[in-house]
Amino acid sequence: MSDSYQKLLENNKAWAEWRVRDNPNYFKHLAELQNPEFLWIGCSDSRVPANEITGTEPGEIFVHRNIANMVVHTDLNMLSVLQYSLEVLQVKHVIVCGHYGCGGVRYAMDNKDHGMVNKWLCNIKEVYAKHATELSQIADQEKRANRLVELNVMEQVRNLAKTSLVQKAWKKRGIKIHGWAYGLENGRITDLNVMMGEINDLDPVFRFED
Ligand code: CO
Numbered sequence: 292m293s294d295s296y297q298k299l300l301e302n303n304k305a306w307a308e309w310r311v312r313d314n315p316n317y318f319k320h321l322a323e324l325q326n327p328e329f330l331w332i333g334c335s336d337s338r339v340p341a342n343e344i345t346g347t348e349p350g351e352i353f354v355h356r357n358i359a360n361m362v363v364h365t366d367l368n369m370l371s372v373l374q375y376s377l378e379v380l381q382v383k384h385v386i387v388c389g390h391y392g393c394g395g396v397r398y399a400m401d402n403k404d405h406g407m408v409n410k411w412l413c414n415i416k417e418v419y420a421k422h423a424t425e426l427s428q429i430a431d432q433e434k435r436a437n438r439l440v441e442l443n444v445m446e447q448v449r450n451l452a453k454t455s456l457v458q459k460a461w462k463k464r465g466i467k468i469h470g471w472a473y474g475l476e477n478g479r480i481t482d483l484n485v486m487m488g489e490i491n492d493l494d495p496v497f498r499f500e501d
Contacts, residue, residue, distance in 0.1 A: 321349055321350050324350070325350060325380065326350065326380070327350060327351050327352050327353045327376075327380060327382060328351070328382055328383045328384060329347075329351065329352045329353065329382055329383070329384050329385075329386060330352075330353045330354075330355070330372070330373070330376040330377075330380075330382045330384070330385045330386070331352045331353065331354045331355070331356075331386050331388060332355050332356070332360050332362060332369070332385065332386065332387045332388070332447070332451075333354070333355075333356045333360050333387075333388045333389075333390075334356060334357070334358065334359055334360045334388075334389060334390055334393055334395065335356045335357055335358055336390060336393065336394065338390075338475055339388070339390050339473055339475075341354050341356075341388070342354075344473060344478065344480065345480075353372070353375075353376045353380055353382060355368070355369055355372040355373075357369070357411075358394075358395040358408070358411055358412075359389070359393055359395030359396050359399070359411075359412075359415055359443065360387055360388060360389050360443075360444065360447060361411070361414055361415070361443075361447060362387065362447040362448075362450035362451050363411075363414055363450075364450065364453070364454070370454070370456070373385075373451070373454065373456050373457070374456050377456055377457070377459075377460045377466065378456075378460075381464070382466070383466055383467070384466065384467050384468070384469060385451060385457070385466065385467075385468045385469070386468075386469045386470075386471055387444050387447045387448050387451065387468070387469070387470050387471070388444070388471040388472070388473055388480065389440045389441070389443060389444040389447075389470075389471070389472045389473070390440065390472060390473040390474070390475060391437045391440055391472060391473070391474050391475060391476075392436075392437070392440075392475045392476075393436075393440050395411075395412065395415065396415055396436055396439050396440050396443060397436050398412055399412040399413075399415035399416050399419065399439075400419065400432075400435070400436060400439065415439070415443055418439065418442055418443045418446045419439055421442075421446070422439075422442045425438070425442075426438060426439060426442075440472055441472055441483055444470040444471065444472055444483055444485075445470050445483060445485045447470070448468050448469070448470040448485050448487060449487075449493070451468050451487075452468060452487050452492065452493045452497070453493070453497045455499050458490060458493075458498065458499050461488070461489055461490055462490070462501070465488060465489070466488070467486055467487070467488045468486065468487045468488075469482065469485070469486050470482075470483040470484075470485040470486075471483060
């Protein structure tokens with residue numbers, strides 16, 4: 292009787308063998324070249340795997356995930372991923388993908404003390420506070436949470452735009468940043484149509500001079 296984690300290693304062996312059967316040079320090619328067009332900033336939620344839900348293969352998406360797909364300007368991890376993907380990998384699109392039914396967003400909406408994670412959730416609470424008038428008009432808690440999921444994604448897209456990293460990439464080669472929301476119940480991604488592709492899409496006070 293094997294432990295559940297051992298199943299992962301067995302699966303991996305079978306997968307690697309299948310890949311090589313299909314294409315003997317599969318891993319050789321992949322190892323030599325990392326050339327993704329996309330940076331994905333998504334939620335850590337196990338039900339939202341970037342490659343699987345977008346029908347992409349290893350090598351196609353550079354991925355950063357955290358609780359509730361946040362872009363926090365003091366997060367060295369996120370900033371390092373952003374810099375590497377924009378300046379070295381030269382991705383063309385950055386996608387912030389939230390998901391309906393997000394636990395992080397739901398936690399941020401209650402008034403309970405969740406301990407250390409309060410500090411992270413506070414960033415989502417800020418989004419709630421900014422849109423409190425709109426959100427307070429939605430009586431149904433689930434619908435309100437799902438609207439906050441959308442508003443949070445939009446806010447994180449704007450947070451990306453506020454970084455000098457994105458602004459430099461805009462000036463150099465016109466990258467695009469997108470906001471999406473994934474539905475756990477139907478597997479569909481909704482484009483929230485908040486694409487930002489140039490400095491003029493951003494409030495003037497956040498624009499850096501050359
Ligand atoms: Co989530």
